[in-house]
Amino acid sequence: MGAKTLIIDGQTVSAENHVTILQAATDNGITIPTLCHLDGVYDVGACRLCLVEVKGSTKLFSACTTRVYEGMEVTTQSERLKKYRRMTIELLFAERNHVCAVCVANGHCELQALATSLGMDHVRYDYCFPKWGMDLTHPFLGMDDNRCILCTRCVRACWHIEGAGTKNVAGRGSKSHIISDLNEPWGDSETCTSCAKCLLSCPTGALFHKGDTVGESERDRSKLGYIVNAREKQQWIV
Amino acid sequence: MSKRIVIDPVTRIEGHAKISVFVDDAGNVSGAEFHVVEFRGFEKFCEGRPYSEMPGITPRICGICPVSHLLASAKAGDAIMAVSIPPAADKLRRLMNLGQIVQSHALSFFHLSAPDFLLGWDSPPAARNVFGLIKSNADLARAGIRLRQFGQEIIEVLGGKKIHPAWAVPGGVRSALTPEGRAKIRAWLPEAYATTRVALDLFKKVLTTHERETQLYGNFPTLFMGLIAADGGWEHHGGKLRFTDSSGSIIADHIDPKDYRSVIGEAVQENSYLKSPYYKPLGNPEGIYRVGPLARLNICSHMGVPQADAELKLFKTLGHGAVTSSFLFHYARLIEILAAIEFIERACDDPELSSDELRANAGINSLHGVGASEAPRGTLFHDYTVDRDGMLKKVNLIVATGQNNLAMNQTVAQIARHFVKGDAITEPMLNRIEHGIRCYDPCLSCSTHAAGRMALHVKLIGPGGEILNEVFRD
Numbered sequence: 001m002g003a004k005t006l007i008i009d010g011q012t013v014s015a016e017n018h019v020t021i022l023q024a025a026t027d028n029g030i031t032i033p034t035l036c037h038l039d040g041v042y043d044v045g046a047c048r049l050c051l052v053e054v055k056g057s058t059k060l061f062s063a064c065t066t067r068v069y070e071g072m073e074v075t076t077q078s079e080r081l082k083k084y085r086r087m088t089i090e091l092l093f094a095e096r097n098h099v100c101a102v103c104v105a106n107g108h109c110e111l112q113a114l115a116t117s118l119g120m121d122h123v124r125y126d127y128c129f130p131k132w133g134m135d136l137t138h139p140f141l142g143m144d145d146n147r148c149i150l151c152t153r154c155v156r157a158c159w160h161i162e163g164a165g166t167k168n169v170a171g172r173g174s175k176s177h178i179i180s181d182l183n184e185p186w187g188d189s190e191t192c193t194s195c196a197k198c199l200l201s202c203p204t205g206a207l208f209h210k211g212d213t214v215g216e217s218e219r220d221r222s223k224l225g226y227i228v229n230a231r232e233k234q235q236w237i238v
Numbered sequence: 239m240s241k242r243i244v245i246d247p248v249t250r251i252e253g254h255a256k257i258s259v260f261v262d263d264a265g266n267v268s269g270a271e272f273h274v275v276e277f278r279g280f281e282k283f284c285e286g287r288p289y290s291e292m293p294g295i296t297p298r299i300c301g302i303c304p305v306s307h308l309l310a311s312a313k314a315g316d317a318i319m320a321v322s323i324p325p326a327a328d329k330l331r332r333l334m335n336l337g338q339i340v341q342s343h344a345l346s347f348f349h350l351s352a353p354d355f356l357l358g359w360d361s362p363p364a365a366r367n368v369f370g371l372i373k374s375n376a377d378l379a380r381a382g383i384r385l386r387q388f389g390q391e392i393i394e395v396l397g398g399k400k401i402h403p404a405w406a407v408p409g410g411v412r413s414a415l416t417p418e419g420r421a422k423i424r425a426w427l428p429e430a431y432a433t434t435r436v437a438l439d440l441f442k443k444v445l446t447t448h449e450r451e452t453q454l455y456g457n458f459p460t461l462f463m464g465l466i467a468a469d470g471g472w473e474h475h476g477g478k479l480r481f482t483d484s485s486g487s488i489i490a491d492h493i494d495p496k497d498y499r500s501v502i503g504e505a506v507q508e509n510s511y512l513k514s515p516y517y518k519p520l521g522n523p524e525g526i527y528r529v530g531p532l533a534r535l536n537i538c539s540h541m542g543v544p545q546a547d548a549e550l551k552l553f554k555t556l557g558h559g560a561v562t563s564s565f566l567f568h569y570a571r572l573i574e575i576l577a578a579i580e581f582i583e584r585a586c587d588d589p590e591l592s593s594d595e596l597r598a599n600a601g602i603n604s605l606h607g608v609g610a611s612e613a614p615r616g617t618l619f620h621d622y623t624v625d626r627d628g629m630l631k632k633v634n635l636i637v638a639t640g641q642n643n644l645a646m647n648q649t650v651a652q653i654a655r656h657f658v659k660g661d662a663i664t665e666p667m668l669n670r671i672e673h674g675i676r677c678y679d680p681c682l683s684c685s686t687h688a689a690g691r692m693a694l695h696v697k698l699i700g701p702g703g704e705i706l707n708e709v710f711r712d
Contacts, residue, residue: 101294101402102295134288136288142288187627213291213293213294213408213412214404215404
């Protein structure tokens, strides 16, 4: 019932009951870096970039999945958080094969933009150079596992906005990867509606329009939030 | 007992290579080899990628001639889509290639080769470079650097950046020439003409004092190959393949570049990552041919622009049938710069370059596509095989420098025969051998990286592996 009052970075803010720290911060003009969060789909706390400190606990909390409470004191920027965020982003780069210079999403990539804003000038970990392939079997969409960060935004958009349930996660640990249906070639999928919402949701160049060349994959992700808002609130606000 | 002289690495070329000169018992040179000692692997690691990414990936082969790979790759993509690209896109690609020819040739002439014949073959190596040129003739050096900048600016005006522009794509290009870009290019023209004229006059003077070099630096009969326009004129982006022999006779003509395999075979040389293409009907080594500016001028009847045509007439008087001295690659390069500037001037007056019809769209209509373009150093082929989804199954790149490989070996041997005597390794001898390679302006970045400090290490090795003589140069 009612609003909660909490402190974020020394600023007293009020937030609706049940909202997350991320929502409360965003509503009050405080920016927390995110990668797996996407307006319009539920949060899963997968990327760990929105980690924040909460007074009274030594644990770190993901801002996108932690709900506010009365009197909560949150710190979104500290040396410790900066260190962990930079480490997280470096590990994402080390885990797969991200080659920005020749990527379709170069200049329009959330991973790249975050790396820049977090001051990543090099990666301190050994690159894994895994051998991932591509799925180009769909008539006009492509999937490159090399560029996937497993944020699962495409899976959530596919299941909960389009409702098709084509995209899924298979495998465990570093072998986890995005599949279509029960690991069919995407072009053979019986459930895919070719709506391309997965493409809109992807933060990197992992999902792309076939034929796109370097830096051509520019997407308007707000369309997903627009669809959800229209469906749930009957408000068609551009 | 035979001996071997190794020059490693060769300096002032684009890339990393070494030269071996073999000396027989009598102290005479029995042969020579030019080795490319690093491996890039583009043909292999591009497998599994979509063909549409290739114009983004392959320009990374080289920072000097990225446009050549960009254009050949886009053309191979056109062939896979089986489309005719919009006329404006073809004209724009040509304009970028002209910019590339100017910048690359200016680099070769002013930065890499001119220090030898302007500062003197026997001048100290520490000063025999572009910095030495700046010291001795600052105006010329500055003009040469700016001429290269002119070419680079054309690439930037069209593609957004000077190096590795992701601008040409399968089906066309991504943007047109803007009015601002057009004005910018036009403003450069008077200076570009003036610098090229100065360089041409200078080189003609060099020719009068360098008869020996003209005679000795790669002067031997070979075939010549390049793209040629339908009317037999100079071509740099479209057209068909033509082979001529050293008497100037056409031995093969109107060959579609997609059928290059019917005329070009590829030999593998031991101790080198550079392949050695040869003219298939004659076999290896009789099928030795040269590509690049010298070949393009030898195979064509005219340039198609007045100032360069006048120079071409003079050039043709330097040979009987064909001009066979590789030292005259330098002259051919300057004539091509002049022609390129004249064609660039024409392009500036062409309203079609501002067209918004720039890109054809299509799916996979052919599982095989070949793109050919004249890189500054010679004909470049990109040959892609894809599956039904457009994923690359096989990639074959035939780069210009490789096609000159057999001729470079012969050039090194020819020069060495005149300057290597016994065990003595002299600085002028080393430099002359290296210059024989520089005539071809080899771009080994297309198969190698320039790595580390370009020092020079020469060893004269006896039959038992003992070092008879050794020279280091920083």
